[in-house]
Amino acid sequence: MLDVRRLRLLRELSHRGTIAAVAEALVLTPSAVSQQLAVLERETGVPLLERSGRRVVLTPAARTLVRHTEVVLDRLERAGAELVRARQGLAGPVRLGTFPTAARAIVPAALVALAERHPGLExxxxxxDPARLPDALRAGELDLALTHDYDVVPVPPEPGVAVEPLCVEAVFVAARRDTPGDPGTPGLSRWRDEPWIIALPGTSCEVATLRACEAAGFAPRVRHRVDEFATVLALVAAGQGVALVPRLALVAVPAEVALEPLPVHRRTGVAHRAGAARHPAVAAVTAALRESVPPDLTAAP
Incomplete structure (x- = not known):
């Protein structure tokens, strides 16, 4: 019978790409990972890895095995949920990942509700970083996580990870009140000639700004790159440029900043390992998060 722990290593290799990355994520040595994969190869009786320069790549048989492994791990998550439901009450740690604006606007109220309902839960x-969430969930570093994407930058599904919609928020263009842009131009293109403040390269917020501007017919002239929205709003107030800001980030907006809604939305979801939706702790945290969505946001069904 194939060992689930070795199957998990093969699955991790398929997602992370290198044995070194698998070893780092799972706190193992690269030689230990290689040895376990070699044992798995002997157990299956077929080649699973082949050399490509300095890297190893999965063979077609290995990719088939990974697809079956996803199903096996899904069923194990479901089995674990059934066992927890057989016990009385919830107790022990549950690890929640989040992004900063949700950590401030949604999570605190959810933690208060959980403490009242399930005092044994920790x-x-x-x-x-949202880019790390799928790997962190699959590796067991997190039990569930708040994640987001923009309707102009949809995120493709991740193997082994399920996402339940939580809420939808509007996105605004933030500009200093004495920076009218081009009054005769409608929509986002009104600010085409202004300097822009956008997020760091490779983030979904950066790509969302670039895509929205592209749809409006221009490429933004980037002056500053900042991830933290409070700093972004302070820079806008200082006349340093304009920026796109989601609703959850609109806390203590400086008086000098004017906001105009755009036909762009950011969607927040609760992500967890496939098969874990009915785990009592995951279900309890998800329910508390749903109840803690600010009332002016559109709650997802």
């Missing part, structure tokens, strides 16, 4: 919060 939520453990970590801010994490």
């Amino acid at each position: 939520p453990m919060l970590s801010e994490i």
Whole structure:
């Protein structure tokens, strides 16, 4: 019978690309990972890895095995949920990943509700780059996580990860009140000649700004690159440029800043390992998060 732990290593290799990355993520040595994969190869009786320069790549048989592994791990998550439901009450740690604006606007109220309903549950919060969420969930570093994408930058599904919609928020263009842009131009193109403040390269917020401007017929002239929205709003107030800002980031907006809604939205979801939706702790945290969505946001069904 194939060992699930070795199957998990093969699945991780398919997602992370290198044995070194798998070893780092799972706190193992590269030689230990290689040895376990070699044992798995002997157990299956077929080649699973082949050399490509200095890297190893999965063979077609290995890719088939990974697809079956996703199903196996999904069923194991479901089995674990059934066992937890057989016990009385919820207790122990549950690890929640989040992005900064949700950590401020949604998570605190959810933690208060959880403490009242399930005092034995120990939520453990970590801010994490959304790009790392799928790997962190699959590796067991997190139990669930708040994630987001923009309707102009949809995120493709990740193997082994399920996402439940939570809420939808409007996106605004933030500009200093004495920076009218081109009054005769409608929509986002009104600010085509202004300097822009956008997020760091490779982030979904950066790509969303670039896509929205592209749809409006121009490429933004980038002056500053900042991720933290409070700093972005302070720079806008200082006349340093204009920026796109989602609703959850609109806390203590400086008086000098004017906001105009755009036909762009950011969607927040609760992500967890496939098969874990009915795990009592995951379900309890998800329910508390749903109840903590600010009332002026559109709640997802």
